[in-house]
Amino acid sequence: MSKSTSRNEKAEKIRRLMVTEGDAVATNTRGFNTGRYESVANLDDYEELKQEARAIKEDAIERLPELLEQVRETVEANGGTVYLANDAADANRYIREVCEDEAAERVVKSKSMTSEEIEVNEDLESAGIDVVETDLGEWVLQVADEAPSHIVAPAIHKSRQGIADLFNEVFADELDDPLETAEELTMFAREQLGEKIEGADVGMTGANFITADTGTLALVTSEGNARKSAVVPDTHVAVAGVEKIVPSVEDLQPFVELIGRSGTGQDITSYISLLTPPVESPPVDFADDETPIAEGSKSDRAFHLVLIDNGRLAMREDEQLKETLYCIRCSACSNVCANFQSVGGHAFGGETYSGGIATGWEAGIEGLDTAAEFNDLCTGCSRCVEACPVGIDIPWINTVVRDRINRGESSEFDWLVDGLTPDEESGGMDLGKRFFGNFSTVAKVGSATAPLSNWVAQTSVARTAMERVLGIDRRRELPAFQRQTLVKWFDTRGGSRVDAADATREAVLYPDLYTNHVQVERGQAAVRALEALDVHVRIPDISSSGRAPLSQGMIATAEQHAHEVYGALAEHVDAERDIVVVEPSDLAMFDREYEKFLPAKSHERLSEHSYEVMEYLYGLLHNGGDASVLRNAGDRSAETDAVAYHSHCQQRTLGLEGHTVAVLENLGYDVLTSETECCGMAGSFGYKSEYYELSMDVGSRLQDQFTAPEGQGRTVVASGTSCLEQLDALLSRPTQHPVELVAPK
Amino acid sequence: MATGTVSTFEDSLERLDVGWTRTSPEAVESTLAELIRGPAVGVALAESLSLPESVRRDPTPADLREAKTGVTMASLAIADYGSLVLESTPEGAEQVSLFPDLHVAVLYESDIVDGMEEAFSWLGPRLREGGTDGKSAILATGPSATADMGSLVRGAHGPKAVHVVIVADDEDENEAERVDE
Numbered sequence A: 001m002s003k004s005t006s007r008n009e010k011a012e013k014i015r016r017l018m019v020t021e022g023d024a025v026a027t028n029t030r031g032f033n034t035g036r037y038e039s040v041a042n043l044d045d046y047e048e049l050k051q052e053a054r055a056i057k058e059d060a061i062e063r064l065p066e067l068l069e070q071v072r073e074t075v076e077a078n079g080g081t082v083y084l085a086n087d088a089a090d091a092n093r094y095i096r097e098v099c100e101d102e103a104a105e106r107v108v109k110s111k112s113m114t115s116e117e118i119e120v121n122e123d124l125e126s127a128g129i130d131v132v133e134t135d136l137g138e139w140v141l142q143v144a145d146e147a148p149s150h151i152v153a154p155a156i157h158k159s160r161q162g163i164a165d166l167f168n169e170v171f172a173d174e175l176d177d178p179l180e181t182a183e184e185l186t187m188f189a190r191e192q193l194g195e196k197i198e199g200a201d202v203g204m205t206g207a208n209f210i211t212a213d214t215g216t217l218a219l220v221t222s223e224g225n226a227r228k229s230a231v232v233p234d235t236h237v238a239v240a241g242v243e244k245i246v247p248s249v250e251d252l253q254p255f256v257e258l259i260g261r262s263g264t265g266q267d268i269t270s271y272i273s274l275l276t277p278p279v280e281s282p283p284v285d286f287a288d289d290e291t292p293i294a295e296g297s298k299s300d301r302a303f304h305l306v307l308i309d310n311g312r313l314a315m316r317e318d319e320q321l322k323e324t325l326y327c328i329r330c331s332a333c334s335n336v337c338a339n340f341q342s343v344g345g346h347a348f349g350g351e352t353y354s355g356g357i358a359t360g361w362e363a364g365i366e367g368l369d370t371a372a373e374f375n376d377l378c379t380g381c382s383r384c385v386e387a388c389p390v391g392i393d394i395p396w397i398n399t400v401v402r403d404r405i406n407r408g409e410s411s412e413f414d415w416l417v418d419g420l421t422p423d424e425e426s427g428g429m430d431l432g433k434r435f436f437g438n439f440s441t442v443a444k445v446g447s448a449t450a451p452l453s454n455w456v457a458q459t460s461v462a463r464t465a466m467e468r469v470l471g472i473d474r475r476r477e478l479p480a481f482q483r484q485t486l487v488k489w490f491d492t493r494g495g496s497r498v499d500a501a502d503a504t505r506e507a508v509l510y511p512d513l514y515t516n517h518v519q520v521e522r523g524q525a526a527v528r529a530l531e532a533l534d535v536h537v538r539i540p541d542i543s544s545s546g547r548a549p550l551s552q553g554m555i556a557t558a559e560q561h562a563h564e565v566y567g568a569l570a571e572h573v574d575a576e577r578d579i580v581v582v583e584p585s586d587l588a589m590f591d592r593e594y595e596k597f598l599p600a601k602s603h604e605r606l607s608e609h610s611y612e613v614m615e616y617l618y619g620l621l622h623n624g625g626d627a628s629v630l631r632n633a634g635d636r637s638a639e640t641d642a643v644a645y646h647s648h649c650q651q652r653t654l655g656l657e658g659h660t661v662a663v664l665e666n667l668g669y670d671v672l673t674s675e676t677e678c679c680g681m682a683g684s685f686g687y688k689s690e691y692y693e694l695s696m697d698v699g700s701r702l703q704d705q706f707t708a709p710e711g712q713g714r715t716v717v718a719s720g721t722s723c724l725e726q727l728d729a730l731l732s733r734p735t736q737h738p739v740e741l742v743a744p745k
Numbered sequence B: 001m002a003t004g005t006v007s008t009f010e011d012s013l014e015r016l017d018v019g020w021t022r023t024s025p026e027a028v029e030s031t032l033a034e035l036i037r038g039p040a041v042g043v044a045l046a047e048s049l050s051l052p053e054s055v056r057r058d059p060t061p062a063d064l065r066e067a068k069t070g071v072t073m074a075s076l077a078i079a080d081y082g083s084l085v086l087e088s089t090p091e092g093a094e095q096v097s098l099f100p101d102l103h104v105a106v107l108y109e110s111d112i113v114d115g116m117e118e119a120f121s122w123l124g125p126r127l128r129e130g131g132t133d134g135k136s137a138i139l140a141t142g143p144s145a146t147a148d149m150g151s152l153v154r155g156a157h158g159p160k161a162v163h164v165v166i167v168a169d170d171e172d173e174n175e176a177e178r179v180d181e
């Protein structure tokens, strides 16, 4: 299949899902996400709890072999059995044998992603055993014969009306009146499932955590079906990945406080079951319903803990994928993700898992091919990083997997981009990715030959070729390269107008790729603003940060950039010059990703001395800088009083949105901030033909807010290049970087 | 336990839409009699507390199916969350708290702790201790609930409502009890 056909198919699938499931997914995930912000804000020691949770997971995975042994001992001492299954087939065979030994006709299950992973339902059903999902959402999917679209709330892609239609059709014979309300649907399901539970022979659950010191399973639920599934039948099978083990009961505390808040935004779910099976609660035999239950006893119970490896122990040995094992499957990274909010897990997911972290799980469990199906949907916006209760660098895992996928691909068209792609990659990767990854060279050639390069690029012949070979959607306006780069402009004007001797501070304005070649005006504005506050500015000709190659999964190339940039900036840092960055995604490189590429000391040094441009202005004003020299301070014209500001996703993750807002407010602006996590453009993502419509859908939320009455008349400012490009496509108003708004003419 | 703990607990219950009644050990029986809707099932409470006559002890599966109310003890409560720690017992406390539409939990005021950290410092030794009961527990917060059918509904597979009876205990007795544990 050619690249462009597969792009068309992908675009078509995404388009279809956005129409059929997009609204329900968006409403639910955004509700969860808002709930998370509110719920964690009420938790005084949120950050400490996250650190504790992270430390417990790091320690547990480190000591996993030892903890596995301990769990075996404690569970066996309690009277249960432990089986360590190598893979899905091994686990299913064991579970089937347990059921057959019990002559089981029916198994009732509570929700468990790990059981979905091994597809135990299909296996048991093929052996003639009836398997009933008792979680209401899972049951809806079982009735509808559909796959989960979310790791915590599996049926979020279905609306109440959709579920009502389904039940009214499937259960037409049992219903006098059609079901309509959520209450009616729930009570109907409760009744149906209640009967199934009463007659069940085996109860199957998952486990969110297993404590090694006691052999206790912690189950995080709300409906009560897991409680019934574990306590009614006399045989309990629990299926869990080996990574679920924590050392002790006390270790559960941070997770109990974090998991509900991070996921659906509840402070705590209705039930946290701490079961140490076989449990002392007597089984309930509804077939013999006149005998007091207390006459039964624990000795009637059997318990099997089936621990699943299925690739996890190998992930533990993989320095990059290992972090995935810390995941507690709370779903925060799905809910916060702008792309996930638009398409849900049926597009943004693999065989079992969905959302940002699914790339790690699917790569480790199923392999790179499965991860490759959806890995591109992570744009690296990084909003999930602070949402994750165990601090997993989810974008990094996506980048690593993308890099591995790239290395496995090859193409006959390599020659087409070869001249433009001086990268460190072994070749053979997707051409579009290679093109975007080498954008710094494209930009250099583009500026050198502008305006010709811009005209040529805009011709329909060129756009058709770009779309077919590189996958650049022709509906996108291409960035226009400027003949005079920022570096050249600065040289031509004779360097800084503030003498180093008279300056309050000295700063290096980092000429990031876009500011240098495309949005030169914002770089010029930054220079004027800094100089107005008596800063001596320098703009050396320095390599681009490596953000572009990194976003395409070209890690080796990105790393090369990191070394070059650090080499060029280190001397300035030593001379006590501050590094000022306009493009937030490049500052995020210095702060976050360079940690992976540079020695710790170097990374720290660069990160500590680097500032986002508005953050820097904030600092200058805070330290006595004269706000009145910035444009509009004092005598603004009325129409620029009100500002609508969209911060950049990575800038927000760095905690720097507030600085821009503070500077603007200090200068007398009334600021409305955007409520969306990401504008949808995300660097090259929105240019790609298979993702163009998704990108516009994500952006439409920003458009809605900025065109609603409260946002309508406001001057639009945004910090990121991509965000500005996206806003230009979405709004009929002009947009600008905040520094352009405040810099003196 | 500070007085603040109890009022924090009550605030949390209020937020969860869980009702509560404060009473004395002697009045537990009459308080329960007013709260329960029949038929009711229950498991024995702490030694000095009595269940009303109308509450069926030692329930059969048929009783569980029919019961409108289930009465059990709560071993501990967590003020910040409004959570109850319900321990499993060979008499079937877990089932009694789970099947009927209304769960009435009886709790000593002195068993309310501030936060999750205190709760887990209690649960750790308790779960490790072994013996015939107290090795499994449910941290229950509010009634059972689901949002899977399009909006939040109370009473999915478990109770639709929860009511807590908070029993005042005199300080000395309380101290003694703590030492026992």
Ligand code: SF4
Binding pocket: A262, A326, A327, A328, A329, A330, A331, A332, A333, A334, A357, A384, A387, A388, A389, A390, A391, A392, A394
């Ligand atoms: S990666 Fe983090 S945020 Fe995502 S599901 Fe796992 S624990 Fe939750």
